[in-house]
Amino acid sequence: MITANKYFRDTFGHKMYKASISMNVTCPNRDGSKGTGGCIFCSEGGSGEFSASGCSISSQIERAVSQVRSKAGDNAGYIAYFQSFTNTYCLPDVLEKALSEASSAVGIEAVSIATRPDCLGPEILEVLAxxxxxxxxxxxxxxxxxxxxxxxxxxxxxxxxxxxxxxxxLKEIGANVITHIIFGLPGETHDMMMDTVRLAVDAGSDGYKFTCLYVLENTPLADLYRDNKVEILGQEEYFDIVEEAIGLLPEDAVVHRFTGDGPKKILIAPEWTKNKRQVVNYINRRFGL
Ligand code: SF4
Structure with a gap:
């Protein structure tokens, strides 16, 4: 297993920071084409509460870069990160224009785009290629x-x-694939969670983003949680699962995230994720980072 920091330093020669971008897109299980209401854990922001939506892509990048520049210093690069909703759920030319604007912004050295496997038709793949x-x-x-x-x-x-x-x-067109996996989904046994990791490894995923299930306000999951129909993993329990999952990954797999941190304003549970510094220290200690 390789950490994202090491991978980025080795690949780009310096630290990389993400500049989050919101595109004007939704998601096929929100707009009725596949379903409505979205995934039960997904917030109204489409799992991307941190970006500055509502303005052009280049100004969003500019704003995001200026926010981290003092910390990042001059020897750093940036990844244009299309984070919220399903960023390939649009017309191919809309995607092409957005990617072109993002990748020509100053400091951008890579693009990362979050999407769903069912939103990668041939024309979209051509744009991504x-x-x-x-x-x-x-x-x-x-x-x-x-x-x-x-x-x-x-x-x-x-x-x-x-x-x-x-x-x-995606691998055929030269993309680097990162798979998002949630541990602690309702009804999932330990073996089921490991099966998910094995499936991603067998498929050839290059990187992994793990997260514990967290409960956000105004989601169907929040209702289930308040009705005591969902159990949330404790910190030790969750990282025991992560440790075992890492043991299943190939040596060159990149772990981009050991757990997510839900937006504090709307985070209901788990409590332990609210203290980000404590969680980061715990991860560093436990995984020797
Ligand atoms: S944006 Fe992603 S997580 Fe949210 S409803 Fe759509 S597919 Fe699910």
Whole structure:
């Protein structure tokens, strides 16, 4: 396992920071084309509460870069990060224009785009292939679970088989694939969680973003949690799972995230994720980072 920091330093020669961007897109299981209401854990911001939406892509990048520049210093690069909702759920020319604007912004050395495996049709793949020829392209796929049963419960609205096909197509065009996996989804056993990791490894995912399930305000999951129908993992319990998952990864797999941190303003649980500094220290200690 390689940490994202090490991977970026080795690949780009310096530290890389993300500049989050919001595109004017939604998601097929929000707008009714596949489903409504979204995944049960997904907030109104489409899992991307931190970006400055509502202005042009270049100004969003400019703003994001200026926010971290004092910390980052001059010897750093930036990744244009299309984070919220499903960023390939748009017309190919809209995507092409957005990618072109993002990748020509000052300081941008790579692009990362979050999407779903079922939103990667041939024309979209062609646009992504063009982008991958220009600079490193990371595509983040929200798998969350390998179980179609759990997927139905969380309202993911695509079949697991589509994930492996998407990874294959993305690797063919030269994209670096990062898979999002959630541990602690309702009804999931320990073996099911490990099966999810094995599926992603077998599919050929390059990187991984793990997170514990967290409960945000105004989501269907929040209602289930308040009705005591969902159990949330404790810190030790969650990182025991992460440690075992890491043991299943190939040596060159990159772990981009050991756990997520939900936006504090709308985070209901788990309590332990609220103290980010404590969690980071715990991760560094436990995983020797
Ligand atoms: S696919 Fe992504 S953006 Fe859409 S509802 Fe699920 S988590 Fe949210």
């Amino acid at each position: 063009g982008q991958a020829r220009k600079m490193p392209l990371f595509v983040e796929l929200g798998l969350q679970t390998a179980s179609d049963e759990t997927a139905e419960f969380i309202n993911r609205c695509y079949k697991t088989a589509e994930y492996a096909d998407a990874v294959k197509s």
